Amino acid sequence: MDLMTLIGLVGAIALLIWSILLGAPLKLFYDFPSVVMVCGGAACVTVMSYRPSDLKSFAKVGLRALFFKLPTPQEEIERIINYANLARKQGLLALEAKLQEVDDKFFAKGIQLVIDGFAADTVRDIMDLEHSFQQQRHAQGKKMMETIATFAPAFGMIGTLVGLVQMLANMSDPSSIGAGMAVALLTTFYGAVIANVICLPLAAKLDLRAKEEALLRSLMIEGIVAIQSGEKPQLIKEKLKGFLPPGAREQVAA
Numbered sequence: 112m113d114l115m116t117l118i119g120l121v122g123a124i125a126l127l128i129w130s131i132l133l134g135a136p137l138k139l140f141y142d143f144p145s146v147v148m149v150c151g152g153a154a155c156v157t158v159m160s161y162r163p164s165d166l167k168s169f170a171k172v173g174l175r176a177l178f179f180k181l182p183t184p185q186e187e188i189e190r191i192i193n194y195a196n197l198a199r200k201q202g203l204l205a206l207e208a209k210l211q212e213v214d215d216k217f218f219a220k221g222i223q224l225v226i227d228g229f230a231a232d233t234v235r236d237i238m239d240l241e242h243s244f245q246q247q248r249h250a251q252g253k254k255m256m257e258t259i260a261t262f263a264p265a266f267g268m269i270g271t272l273v274g275l276v277q278m279l280a281n282m283s284d285p286s287s288i289g290a291g292m293a294v295a296l297l298t299t300f301y302g303a304v305i306a307n308v309i310c311l312p313l314a315a316k317l318d319l320r321a322k323e324e325a326l327l328r329s330l331m332i333e334g335i336v337a338i339q340s341g342e343k344p345q346l347i348k349e350k351l352k353g354f355l356p357p358g359a360r361e362q363v364a365a
Contacts, residue, residue: 116177116316123308142297145270149301152266157258165251172252176316181323184330185363188351191334194222195344203228203339217241217328221335231339235332242328249321253314260310267302271295330354 131140158166182190197205207226213219220241224234274295278288330351337347352360 113177113179113316116313119312120309123312127304127308139293140297140300142294145274145294145297145301148270148273148298149263149266149305152269153259153262153302153305156262156266157255160258161255165255168252169255172255172317173313175252175320176313179320181320181327184327184355185359187327187330188334188348188355188363191331191338191351192344192348195334195338195342195347198225198338199341199344206338217245218331218335221331225335225339229339231336234339235336238328238332238335242325242332245328246321246325249317249324253317253321256310256314256317260306260314263305263310264299264302267299270298270302274298326354 128137131137194206194209197209203225206222210219210222210226213222217238221234221238224237229237274291278291278295281291282288333354334347334351337350342350348363352363355363
């Protein structure tokens, strides 16, 4: 679990509730029609914007921001060097016994291509294609979050306008104007909260996840192709260190 995402999300909601309670009861900020207007409206237009297959993966998109864990580049380099040492000592077929230990399907596919004897250029082409389509799928998840973040404030404003029209149509009771205005503004409040407290931060985290994974995928491709080419493990390690910032290169095990 990504604790920073969870801490930030819970902290933002807690601070919002705390600031509300300082000035008014929390029940003043609940209005069921406003919730239906913002949440239902944003959900409906999001459904209009995507294919059913895209919507099925939406839950996984949100969970990816909270629960998706990647190895560090240093760990990945060390794993590749271990595989390179094994291949150099016992041959490429010796890598087949290690496949059972691999949870990453992308890495496992690359090693399997090496074991099957495909040329280094062919291995690179296949893995580059796989990597490209993975990036497209991850970009789609981020885009879905940004879509909700766009439509929720818009429906918040629509709800406010609807509430104002209803309030102005009932001007015969001046005492109800203040309460009517408060309810009308709640839809704008809900839309702003959904966009800026939930969807946009999660979209930013998904973008970060995609960039981290893209770095690891590129590192894996270079390492696996180098193994297939028969390069020395020490040379592979020095090459892969180029993916790391200078301050992190010394963390790779000797």
